[in-house]
Amino acid sequence: MKKTLLLSFLFFLACASYAQQKDKPYVVLVSLDGFRWDYHTYFDTPNLDKIANEGVKAKSMKPSYPTKTFPNHYSIVTGLYPDNNGIVNNSFYDPKLKMSFSLSSIAKTDARFYGGNPIWNVAEQQGIKTASFYWPGSDIGDRSPSIFKTYDASVPYATRIETVIDWLKLPEKERPHLITLYFDEPDYTGHTFGPLSKENKITVHKMDSIIGSLSMKLEELSIGKQINLIVVSDHGMTDISDKKKVAVLKYLKPSWLEYADVINPIMSIRVRPEAQDSVFKALRRVPHIRFWKTDNIPKRLHYGTNDRSLDFVIEAKKGYSLVKESSQKVKGGTHGYDNRVKDMHAIFYAKGPDFKVNKKVRTLKNVSVYNLIAHILGLQIETVDGDFKEVKRMLKE
Template sequence: MKKKLHIKTNKSFIKNICLCFMLGYFGMATAQSSTKPYVVMVSLDGFRWDFVKHFNLPKLTNIAQAGVQAKSMKPSYPTKTFPNHYAIVTGLYPDHHGIINNSFYDPQLEKIFSLSSDAKTDPQFYGGNPIWNVAEQQGVKTASFYWPGSDTGKKSPSIYKKYDDKVPYAVRIDTVIDWLNLPENERPHLIMLYFDEPDHTGHNFGPLSLENKKMVTKMDSVIGVLTNKLDALPIGKKINLIVVSDHGMADINDTKKVAILDYLKPNWVGYQQVINPIMSLEAKAGYKDSIAQALTKVPHIKFWAAKDLPRRLHYGSNPRVLDFVVEAKKNYSLVTNMSQIIKGGTHGYDNNNKDMHAIFFAKGPNFRIGKKIGTFQNVSVYPLIAHILGLQIEKVDGDFKEVNQMLRKE
């Protein structure tokens, strides 16, 4: 008969063993976290791809010499601010992530999204899985200073700010530096930072105006200040800095405008809002043919039924696009009436229009040095960041093959 073996346990011994294991585990986790690279991505709203050719921009030139510069970054259609900022961080075209313009009507929610209302932070409007959300789900802390779509409260970073354009740029930069000086277990490894210029100045005065030259030069200096402060951090050599824009800017003037609604009878259309140079139209029941026939007579525009938009635009399947998309031809404007004064610049045109193209500069431990690459689609920034941070992502519209040549071999 087998004897039962009795073991007298030493509770203190087991407690010490568990404590050692836990300390070892958390020490290992901290070591792993401390070796994970950092990504700081900055957006300069409305910074056209060729400003570096027209103006003297030494700080961006320095980043290109120390890292990577793309010939241009092709925005998603339409070439507007919120659709493209959100495309960059979701890897999805606007048709797929749902922010199809800066303002639109959702026929299913029966609500209007606009940048001037609380709808801007309503999570119902935002689809996709933004990169900060993916990172947070996989244990990487993130932060955002005003990146469009980051302040909904539902799919938001650990740290985020509600938009206030009165906060000085210097404060935004110093806040980012403060975040990177936090203790390791509180420190974000992915930070998004947004600046609203030179977009405003480009709109008011035109992309190559003297006023915009001064603003573009100022923004180059702002990037220089940020770069110097990042480099001076104890973790400076671990930081990957990416500088992008959402779109470019084209010249417009008061001699080239179309009062689009003058060609349509009010009882034909439902929701319609001109967001120069593009708009979506909702047709009332029975009037699609009437609208289509009327639009064929309008000069200086192109238009499509939503289902007939060119495949290359990746646009038109989302119900928020409504029934028709109207776009003014290059350098022309859509206006609500001919008394509306047009000057300066705008964006929103076909993304094949080079004036709409954006910038991409990057430097840091994961990027090659002095590397120039061709034009790529902005949705491919998403898999690029995911790769750098070691994140697992679902299939998106972006393609890592478009951007992997800019990275150092591991």
């Protein structure tokens, strides 16, 4: 009898979850890594222009500080600034765990480094299935969507699109209503050749075509009219030169430091207690940088309260690079500078049943994308750094 009651209860829960999911709209969130906010003014982007005409385009999207890839992708899906979600840079040291985090280490999949409640977690907890194709932070054990992929850069973009389409053709009970999809370009090309190079012109056009292909395939689905497509990037890109570089560590004695990893153009250092004043005085002599003790970083950057920010944050001035050795060659482009530097700004485009048509909106903060998706999917969320008021104006009444 007890077994029968338990099975009946589980069946009831499954039916309730199915009914809850069935009534929800769909969101496909796509990131084009390193797609600068103003590329459309330099290069042809007909497919993104089409989305703008059919839906919403923001003047730009302001990334979180530092303007690096992993912190910003994770800020978008947690609604929290890097200081509050724990991913404070692409590489950093955690003094409590006594461990380093980097994109090439096993620490990248260690849940202890990740804070906040990613939007796919929130959706899953409220009965909505989710999926992710390579979104940073989406392959962290029980913090992952129902469906996710472990990053493999060799998988063709067309295969990624076809896989997403296949997910949206699954039976309703298995079908994700929130999908996050990541592409690593035009970031790589921008780094290698520079943001306004002829090579990047080709790559930007390619990525625009990828978005066009995805958009068309989504529209062809039987549920096409229910899908909200949101296209963003994590940050922009600016030119750097071998004539503008700073070997910052040559100004600091190794005996003063407990941790220092040069990450162009922003880095944090951990300093021995007795060397704090010595480091401060030495950094004042370094050209083409600015630096702060972490308890004195401007509040507008929302950075420095996390232990992983360490003791000092050092940032090269725009166009300058931090290097380990003066002999290190520098070319192309980079990002990571102050988020009020316009070259660091990202894109935001969206269309679908929940968005207004041909609507232009002001620059918005990337942490507010979380609130936007939560609203579309009808999710209850905790207070985050994002602000729904910032994105409300782009939605239909």
